[in-house]
Amino acid sequence: MTFVLQNIVDAISLGALYALTALGIGLIFGIMRLINFAHGELIMLGAYALFFTFGMHEAIMGLVAMALVIVAAIVMERVAFRPLRRANPATLLIASFALAYFLQHLVLLIFGARPKSVTFLYELSEYFVVEGLRIPKLQVVTIAITIVLLVGLVVFFRRSSIGTQMRAAAEDFGMARLVGVRANSVIAIAFLLSGVLAGIISLLYVVQTGTLTPRMGVSLVLVAFVATVIGGMGSLVGAAVGGLVVGVLTVALQAVLTVELRPYRDAFVFAVLIGFLLVRPQGLLRGRSARERI
Amino acid sequence: MQSVRAADSGTLEARDVHVRFEGVRAISGASLHLGQNEILGLIGPNGAGKTTLVNVLTGFQRPDKGSVWLSGRNVTGRTPFQLARDGVARTFQGVRLFGGLSVFQNVEAGALGVGLGGHRARERADEVLQWLNLASQAMARADALPFGEERRVGIARALAMRPRFLLLDEPAAGLNERECDELREVIRDIRRRLDCGVLLIEHNMAVIMGLCDRIHVLDQGRSIAEGAPSDIRANSDVKRAYLGEDFV
Numbered sequence: 001m002t003f004v005l006q007n008i009v010d011a012i013s014l015g016a017l018y019a020l021t022a023l024g025i026g027l028i029f030g031i032m033r034l035i036n037f038a039h040g041e042l043i044m045l046g047a048y049a050l051f052f053t054f055g056m057h058e059a060i061m062g063l064v065a066m067a068l069v070i071v072a073a074i075v076m077e078r079v080a081f082r083p084l085r086r087a088n089p090a091t092l093l094i095a096s097f098a099l100a101y102f103l104q105h106l107v108l109l110i111f112g113a114r115p116k117s118v119t120f121l122y123e124l125s126e127y128f129v130v131e132g133l134r135i136p137k138l139q140v141v142t143i144a145i146t147i148v149l150l151v152g153l154v155v156f157f158r159r160s161s162i163g164t165q166m167r168a169a170a171e172d173f174g175m176a177r178l179v180g181v182r183a184n185s186v187i188a189i190a191f192l193l194s195g196v197l198a199g200i201i202s203l204l205y206v207v208q209t210g211t212l213t214p215r216m217g218v219s220l221v222l223v224a225f226v227a228t229v230i231g232g233m234g235s236l237v238g239a240a241v242g243g244l245v246v247g248v249l250t251v252a253l254q255a256v257l258t259v260e261l262r263p264y265r266d267a268f269v270f271a272v273l274i275g276f277l278l279v280r281p282q283g284l285l286r287g288r289s290a291r292e293r294i
Numbered sequence: 295m296q297s298v299r300a301a302d303s304g305t306l307e308a309r310d311v312h313v314r315f316e317g318v319r320a321i322s323g324a325s326l327h328l329g330q331n332e333i334l335g336l337i338g339p340n341g342a343g344k345t346t347l348v349n350v351l352t353g354f355q356r357p358d359k360g361s362v363w364l365s366g367r368n369v370t371g372r373t374p375f376q377l378a379r380d381g382v383a384r385t386f387q388g389v390r391l392f393g394g395l396s397v398f399q400n401v402e403a404g405a406l407g408v409g410l411g412g413h414r415a416r417e418r419a420d421e422v423l424q425w426l427n428l429a430s431q432a433m434a435r436a437d438a439l440p441f442g443e444e445r446r447v448g449i450a451r452a453l454a455m456r457p458r459f460l461l462l463d464e465p466a467a468g469l470n471e472r473e474c475d476e477l478r479e480v481i482r483d484i485r486r487r488l489d490c491g492v493l494l495i496e497h498n499m500a501v502i503m504g505l506c507d508r509i510h511v512l513d514q515g516r517s518i519a520e521g522a523p524s525d526i527r528a529n530s531d532v533k534r535a536y537l538g539e540d541f542v
Contacts, residue, residue, distance in 0.1 A: 160412070164399050164406060176403065176407075178374050178375065179383075179404045179451060180378050180407025180408045180409070
């Protein structure tokens, strides 16, 4: 029983981390049809900011990292994506890859290829022990933050004026411009929000692993991308649910697979996901109306 | 909704507009002017260039030759977005509602777009929905609406922008008779209440003849006639070009 519960807690907290990453990707995709693979590098930059400021007060470390990631997200949009606004999605995708590699190699140049380690918010690595169940504080925090952010984002999108305009832009960007929605601010705000999400993941990720490499964001974003596809491209709640599903699947396979098969866990994860998409290519939740009329 | 009578009567004008697509002349020499507080019908056979002319007037299509004037200012080459903010709104044959948003939010987006704050935008959305008899549908998802109501929401969204000129591209297409009657009332109301010039592309002659102060006829990209409905009905060029098929 304890074994099962332990796995459920692990699954939810890993799923929450994926869900947060998927939210950041889904947010930008919904509005710009851009799959921003450089999102992972935002997370990586935040982690290196923690490394760089290590030794300062932890609140300052956290704030500097958050600020850097948010600024990087906004600059990214301004410098790399705004000039390509009218380009087709493939061009945008390639641009995001280029940006990702550029940032990885920039960090490589400055900090070197060897993994760095940094201790941040060590208290969060401690456990609550409940009935023989060991629950790391970090997992509780991760899950709580994910729920708060998801609810916050949904409320923001449904209730605020900017949220309404962002959703209008996500539905039909051209039409939104025609009714006067300011495209530049809507997109800048979307990137700002994706920066906030990426910054928070940086912090959580560093607390959890303590190890950084220039390529640390790559696998996280790949998984999150798959999660948004599973959830249904263009739906925020779908992205979060997709993240959760992938996290749960990963932990479940980790528990079920035999020791010899465990190194291939991710192959199983992706095989299941490919199977899922064959059956339901539109994802769990459909993002927008599939109807098109001329 | 109080109507503000403008001291200077604004106009939206196309002067000698030419547009060609890959060597094919879509419009070759069309001129029309739309006054505020006027309903102008734009008719012509299929392929006459009606939608292209509306695209030119709303900034979607840059003319190869000729110009567009808004209340005495040359606005040729302005983007649709800029013209929308200057009070030129339009609807599309394909409506293009924001499908995942509610009816209310669709209309609210129009009000927000022209710069109203959140509270005022919601007030205006309420007002317009009430006016167009859509209040009971306000919370419905836009992509779940029946066709006729979808069109009305498209008009409501444009009206929330409080335009000075409203260009309607075939608003009656696909509507049944009762809906057509409602549409006629709405368009009359728009002029009365908003002091807004309405340009109406329409194939439904009952709608056109019953509503318009003037009718402008395009044929093969050229303006061939303009006048009161009764004149247009009597004009032999028009009959030959267009009405001949439908009206004899």
